[in-house]
Amino acid sequence: MLLELRQALKLGVVSLVCLSSAIAAADNWPQWRGATHNGICNEKNIPDDWDAKKNVLWKLEMPGPGGATPVVWDDHVFVTSAADTDLLLMAITIDGKLKWKNKIGTGNKVARSDEGNFASPSPATDGKHVWAFVGSGDFVCCDFDGKEKWHINLQEIYGKFEIQFGMSSTPILDGDRLYVQLIHGEGEAKTREALVLALDKNTGKEIWKVGRSSEAYKENEHSYASPTLYVDDKQKFLLTHGADYIVAHSLEDGHEIWRSGGLHQKDKYNPFLRFVSSPVAVPGLIVVPSAKDGPVLALNPNSTGDITNSKEGRIWTRERNTPDVSSPLIHDGIVYLCRESGIMLTLDAKTGEEIYMQRIHNHRHRASPVYADGKIYCIARDGVVTIIKAGRKFELIREIKMDEDISASPAISNGKIYIRSFQNLWCIGNSQVAGK
Secondary structure, three states, X not given: OHHHHHHHHHXXXXXXXXXXXXXXXXXXXXXXXXXXXXOEEOOOOOOOOOOOOOOEEEEEEOOOOOOOOOEEEOOEEEEEEEEOOEEEEEEEEOOOOEEEEEEEEEOOOOEOOOXXXXXXXXOEEOOOEEEEEOOOOEEEEEEOOOOEEEEEEHHHHHOOOOOOOOOOOOOEEEOOEEEEEEXXXXXXXXXXXXXXXXXXXXXXXXXXXXXXXXXXXXXXXXXXXXXXXXXXXXXXXXXXXXXXXXXXXXXXXXXXXXXXXXXXXHHHOOOOXXXXXXXXXXXXXXXXXXXXXOOEEEEOOOOOEEOOOOOOOEEEEEOOOXXXXXXXXXXXXXXXXXXXXXXXXXXEOOOOOEEEEEEOOOOOOOOOOEEEOOEEEXXXXXXXXXXXXXXXXXXXXXXXXXXXXXXXXXXXXXXXXXXXXXXXXXXXXXXXXXXX
């Protein structure tokens, strides 16, 4: 009897250790590209097989379409949505129940008939509050009970957005600051300057504001890309992308550390080339997309000044085959570029040499790929999810038809995949793990 008790206690301790390890390994997905701004989830046992019933833990109807990635913190999921002309921020429990729904703006605009709307920027959360920016310029902070802490409108403060398909850049949250890029048309009068902002997350008040100069004109003045951070053990700075340049900014006061052109041929200038795909950074490397089958640059973060023609600043260049909308992914020394036509191009992160180029699904791709548990998840505009094995050899794991319109990138947290279609918010999980 005593031996059995000891064995039971031992098993209990082992189970507790396993449970603690599983909890420790769980990731929140606090903003558009996850906790580290690069589309990487470090969890294991992520589902890779589902259909309309299998492994669908719940599905919640949305009040209208939206392209924002859901963000997740413990037992809360946040997402923005359009509802006719209203723009909404919603809080949803992890069992799929609507907790609250706040109207945060009005005046929705549909972009290119089916590409997106003013609910395209993704929210962000720190576990206590959630922040949401929408294309009307409204920017709000709410607590987890839905109580509004502050509400500002960036168009009222910094001037009307002059951008063809609506402001869809997602602000980035870091510490006590929110970083925003407002890169849009100045027009022939050149009365408005493209801006980069740092705002206090607790008040919405401006910490610093810097102008962002360029020689871009016409639609090239418009950027739909989102800022990101470069972080290594020695330095940390902000990256903004648009109007023919990528620019690195000091977090202290926003001043320009370096910039790179080379993303748009001056001798074959296309006045309708705009950046949508955002850069991605890992220690020692920044991968920068352009648009319309243009180049992809790999830049040295330890740079200063204008590095457009710098051998030291440029690690490698892929002269064409950029993704046009989906942002790059870097994992285990491989750069994954999901092109708008559904072609996956992989490059060696150190050299830029092509590893493989393979069509995964012949349809428009707007969502950015994410990595989890040895797999790359890609979602097409027609709702087809293509899952491939991460690595240097192309291997298709599965193709899943969700039969709904999707432009949002997936979020992965606590063993579940959250996918926001135009019609529903889906929660996908392994039913056995979830106890279903």
